Amino acid sequence: MKSKLRSLATVICALIFSNVSAQNLNIEGTWRLVSQKTYNADGSYVSRDSTNVYQIKVYTPTTFVNVTEMKVPDEDNQLLVRSFAGGKYAINGDTYEEFTEFASWKNPRGLKVNMKINQENGKLHMVGMVEGTDGWKAKFDEWYSKVDVPEQSKELTGTWKMVSQRVDNPDGSVFNADSTNRTMHKMFTNGMVVVYREQVVPQADNQKLVVSVGGGRYTLKDGVYAELISFASYKGFEKMQSKFNLTIEGNKLHTVGSFTEPNGIVATYDEWFEKVN
Missing domain, CATH: 2.40.128.280 (Lipocalin)
Incomplete structure (x- = not known):
């Protein structure tokens, strides 16, 4: 009887351990x-x-x-x-x-x-x-x-929604956007970033669809942030370069710096993001 009880206890413990391991x-x-x-x-x-x-x-x-x-x-x-x-x-x-x-x-x-x-x-x-x-x-x-990537920032981990964006182009023109006319998110793991943009598409019954995607590793050292894009929905992403000063203020993310487009044009970006999850 004791042997059977010990066997039953062993089985129960194994099941509990298995369940906890799966949940974790x-x-x-x-x-x-x-x-x-x-x-x-x-x-x-x-x-x-x-x-x-x-x-x-x-x-x-x-x-x-x-x-x-x-x-x-x-x-x-x-x-x-x-x-x-x-x-x-x-x-x-x-x-x-x-x-x-x-x-x-x-x-x-x-x-x-x-x-x-x-x-x-x-x-x-x-x-x-x-x-x-x-x-x-x-x-x-x-x-x-x-996919093993060097760890960069646990503080960045999560999803951030763009609140405002100012782009100063080399020809002197300025582009301003906010969350009412441009929906852009940055999703961070401890070493990867995925950037995606949504917009209303008339041909899709005016549903909001993801129309642009880019992602890859990022680096963050002494407040200097750079994206190393390795996949994207647009051609020429391998030519893109970025270098930003990055600060986190509570649930707000602020990046200011230069971005080189696939066509070689370099513009200055000033962006604010809010953490959504």
């Missing part, structure tokens, strides 16, 4: 797709891997973005971001859910993502269903590997 699963950071299987209703599936699907997931403690790049024939087969979505996510035990709030395509809020999640040998494994608003649904089995 930390996926913050950047993950690149290694392999993907998409299952059809008849049980057949299509296999893809990092040689033909270029996808990353970026996570803060509360927010995710999915970035998919494609080779664009009209742009010399350059890899450019052609699909982008993000919002909140939740992990409860081994169950992972995404609640899409913004995207580069119409009606993203109806997308349902419900998967089982775990980590094995440093890789992230997700298996489950994705359902669209049009009735489409499929089962996905995906593996991701962690």
Whole structure:
């Protein structure tokens, strides 16, 4: 009897430990797709891997973005971001859910993502269903590997919404914007930044869609901030350069400095952001 009780206690402890470990699963950071299987209703599936699907997931403690790049024939087969979505996510035990709030395509809020999640040998494994608003649904089995980047700033981690922007162009012209006429966010992990801009698109029933995306590593040292863009939705991003003085005042972020556009034009930017999560 004592032996049985000890065995039962061992099983219970193991289950409790397993459950706590799953609930404490930390996926913050950047993950690149290694392999993907998409299952059809008849049980057949299509296999893809990092040689033909270029996808990353970026996570803060509360927010995710999915970035998919494609080779664009009209742009010399350059890899450019052609699909982008993000919002909140939740992990409860081994169950992972995404609640899409913004995207580069119409009606993203109806997308349902419900998967089982775990980590094995440093890789992230997700298996489950994705359902669209049009009735489409499929089962996905995906593996991701962690993208290691030098840690920069825990204080920046989160999502910041642009409050105001002033651009002084070299020809003397000045461009001013605020959150009423330009919706731009910067999402930071401890070493990566994703910048995305939304606007109302008449051809999409006047829905607000993500129309511009750029991201990559950033550096921050002694108050000097720079972005090292490694993926974007526009051509020539590899030529872009930035150097800003950065300060954080409570929940406000202030950056002032120079930005070199892909066409080589250098302008001065003065931007304020407010932390939203």
